[in-house]
Amino acid sequence: MPGVSARGLSHAERRQLAANLTRVLSLYRSLLDAYIIEFFTDHLWSTLPCSWQEALDGLTPPQLAALLLGMPAEGEVVRYRSVWPLTLLALKSTASALAFTRTPGFQTPSEFLENPSQSSRLTAPFRKHVRPKKQHEIRRLGELVKKLSDLTGCTQVVDVGSGQVKSIEGDRRLVERARRLDRELLLALEKARKRTAQVAPPGPRCSPQHVVRWVEPAALCDELLLPLEHSPRGGARLLLTGLHACGDLSVALLRHFCCCPEVVALASVGCCYMKLSDPGGYPLSQWVAALPGCELSYRLREGACHALEEYAGRLQSAGPGLRSHCYRAALETVIRRAQPTLRRPGVQGIPRVHELKIEEYVQRGLQRVGLDPQLPLSLAALQAQQAQENRVVAFFSLALLLAPLVETLILLDRLLHLQEQGFHAELLPIFSPELSPRNLALVATKRPLGQAFSVLETEDG
Template structure:
């Protein structure tokens, strides 16, 4: 794996990042095309590193495949120094090779800004900005997400004049409930799992009953709830169908019968347009939503947060089956744009969480070495059992390796009694934990660049058809690693994005409603805007 050329890749991106977001559309489009090309150049140079599975660290001798000049520096690096390599803070080791520093600098510069949190590393507390009844059954992370995405959708509603929202892949309906009860929007929640649809409706009815009984609740937010429940639909999105046939009927099962939430190809039941949203729309659901937006005048705007990139359909597909990546002709035309399953899986990493573990020297880091040693033992006993996707336990770091292996080997169909767990070879591998962690760090460095390429592809797809679009780091990445929201509309987004980072309702961090402790706010999100002229998980 050669060192990256420090000049062209790094200077281009740094120069591009410094350009004003108000530059002409064709300049911005060209700049993002160059950024995509630079990312692909970097990924091609380090494809062996990107495609490597850390569990194969010992079975495939991954450490020896690193550039020889890198090995001594990484082997002697402390976890805190590795964290500095990820975030360009804290300083590297005394004698780090320039090729390694250039690689790290290029990977950081090519990735979209994620919004660097300046606050406490604690997870978010109960959100005081949500009505107490809207917090029920909702974890703090999800409260943080629905409150911020909901306010962005309200801005889109005001800018487009659309009062109706279709929430695709709505799950238990937490976002839909906030949009309907909290913001007074007309919401259709679409979910393929009939069980979740039934659960969402039960939560709605529970909220309505409590809303009728609640009078003068202590510390209520100033904005009262609207007794306007969302409409829930069980259906599976057909990415190839026209918008008027969005939801073909599912086989009989629990939950209400599926039907098109828009009532026909011309728009909603009353003939108007709608907003479409998907909060962590998994795999191909995200590109399917963008495809529907692009060819359906009934959809005025979309706000989308992607997820599970490894589930994207990539490469040539059978006739009639759309491709999830690449979507744009710009990226598809670039040699080397292909992303392996492993690369797309890496794009889902929680960089900030891993960096926090490095800075704190967390014992959780030993789990990576444990799994690599276990894989070595499994392959030695039966090579056919390679890459079984075992999960011996979420708290592996609290166990000795022997205890960990006692749990993991039976999952592979192996008897622990027949595997030498206390051999010298096992001990020698466990002593290389610091090397395993260093190798993981290099993969973490590339992960945001891969995610950026996937999101760039979606951004360029929309730009190629003349839509107004932007990427907004809306959530705190420490709490929600998939925090970049893709916003697209048929009309300019200036009023939606103007002052987004200064909106007092959106930028104040959630506080603990029981202890009234303030969490410091993440840095104001920077917006990547594309002012183009307009174009013509419900899985």
């Protein structure tokens, strides 16, 4: 979907956008707060305006992708079968106009045209143990970090939540595995150098150094920097980075950037917004905190993590996998009849859902939540619910349409917070959203980069 570019908005425009977002989210809060598994128990379809029901009822998944989410299949001509109510059209236009664009400045993505399972931009040693999604993310974020490091003159890169630069990770097992993989990589590069005499092995200073440390959101600067060695040239200049730093970890990176004089730059891609502390993780900026309706419930923040582009692709293909939400909503009705106090229990994954009859799914689901799978079922009621599958998909698509607005407000709050502290910050879509839905990188510096900032947006040839 189009959206507004976060790059280059003035401080006043960012504040106005935040105010508009809180008003819109307040207006549609009931839609965003709804759980799709309660579609039948809470009669969610009847909560929509009658005119919306008439417009959406009976639409096929590909039509929903094209008409509602604005993502038609390639070459498809968008045609409305009826005149949509202005309120629904306004919702669609508003969602498109207020969300930060997630479209990067490159074709999707050229590195996988030859082979969808491995990046042509990474040599074999750097692809080992790395899936295509992560290959793409590492390459793109690596490019950005290198450019940002050069522009800011940093002497060390600190990767927080690295999992596997100098890296900080709270899980000792991951650190030990990362060290082993480093040794494997260095051996592979040395073998390649001997074979071709072209690949230079990295020296000791280029080898990643790993530190086991748990980073608390409110930790002091010294607690984070204690394990780090100072630059031999005197006075370390650090760049903090985190690839999909979960929940409060992204907030911790921001706070360390703000309070540590040694940290001169930040490149962070957040995720798992539902895990943000409340209060403490959001809102961060004084401006957003003062806006009426700025509060974001757990459900709204969870919805902001959905993959809009991926779901639109599923709608376009109209595969049987789309029925999973309908099946789960039907299961919820049976669970509540059997045990009214049990609401929205987690259901361990049921394989190959699309191959099951709805009654088979319900029986397996009952067993997953500790109830008798042989409970008497009303087959007629279950089949009547399955007949509403497209309504379930339509309702979920409506909520998904608004999800990017929640993510936009969270990230905009971080931008405004950094600006209120006197720093310079931008948001750049650096990954292909089809591969990596959380693709907006928050880039911050302590001195203005001016026109040089545009270098960060480009992809290396």
